[in-house]
Amino acid sequence: MRRNSLSLSIMVPMSTNLPLNQILVGDCVELLATLPAASINLIFADPPYNLQLRNELRRPNNTRVRGVQEAWDRFDDFAAYDEFTRSWLAACCRVLKPNGTIWVIGSYHNIHRVGAILQDLNYWLLNSVVWIKTNPTPNFRGVRFTNAHETLLWAQKEKGAPYTFNHHAMKALNDGKQMRSDWLLPVSFGAERLRTNGEAAHPTQKPEALLYRVLLASSHPGDVVLDPFFGTGTTGAVAKRLHRNWIGIEREKSYTKLARRRIDEIEPVSYEPELFDPAEPRQQERIPFGHLLEAGLLEPGQRLYFGENGKASARVLADGSLKLNGFRGSIHQVAKELLGAPANGWQHWYYVDPDGGRRRSIDSLRQILREGMKADARTKD
């Protein structure tokens, strides 16, 4: 795999004060306060779960289970955990762009508290996604169900803002079927799992497949993706592979070293828009020309002109066809008749704007309809 200059040009927007593609070492609440407001497209957060594990957990063969016993996962009580959650979620809200979104992953220990605080801070929940683990750790003591899933909450900063959701990419990723909110994926294993002295280097390293889906669904190449609990840098690794910019924040130096090495070793495939933002053109809703009449943006009898300065004109009929002298057909057929070659009518026909008398493309009217439909869909969501 090769690096190329195109990938660099998309990775580093020129006018930014952001520490792009870097790991900031320290407390995320303090460091988020140093970043410009409204500058981040997407946040993925995998915060401490507050598992409250006090005792070592062992398998039936007496080997130790790599649970989360680290100091960073300890809080005195729920009130302390809530206060921490409120402060980092508020700090994230400040740096998110108005149309930005945030994903937070958690387990039954913390996700309900996180969800309530997200809502208290006026984030608008878009989805709750269940990550079902194909290979969960069994409940060795046999006293409860095997804990086989985690929950991801996806929320937008401002209710109603036009956030990124790559619906077609998700559908394509799911063999042409709409992607559902239950994701069946294995936990991080094999070569992907970072190890030191044979032991997992981090107790909660997330699988790259999970981040791949999150980033592909809710960001575009060149976007800035921030992870305030970077750990081993899974978010950065996938962001680099998918040509997104990333910023990681992590308190523990030992993890930041691992993350940096991991990300440096990645050599992404050269950037090509078609490869990394493939669904973009198809995201446009198809709008038949007749819808402009139904919406009252054009009237039956009105004249359309062929080209911005062209002399030929046709009359619009009530059923959305055009009449040019004796010829009648769709905007495309009449354009073809005039050009003598296949034509996209949206690119050729102009109406006269009553406000100012200038010719404007009928495509601008289609855009008005699209925007209206998007706004309508958002209010229904």
Ligand SMILES: C[S@@+](CC[C@H](N)C(=O)[O-])C[C@H]1O[C@@H](n2cnc3c(N)ncnc32)[C@H](O)[C@@H]1O
């Ligand atoms: C659940 S782990 C994230 C694991 C990560 N998603 C991965 O795939 O490796 C949470 C991480 O947050 C870090 N952390 C905890 N509190 C923090 C804080 N206040 N600021 C920055 N990092 C923090 C911990 O050191 C830990 O690595």
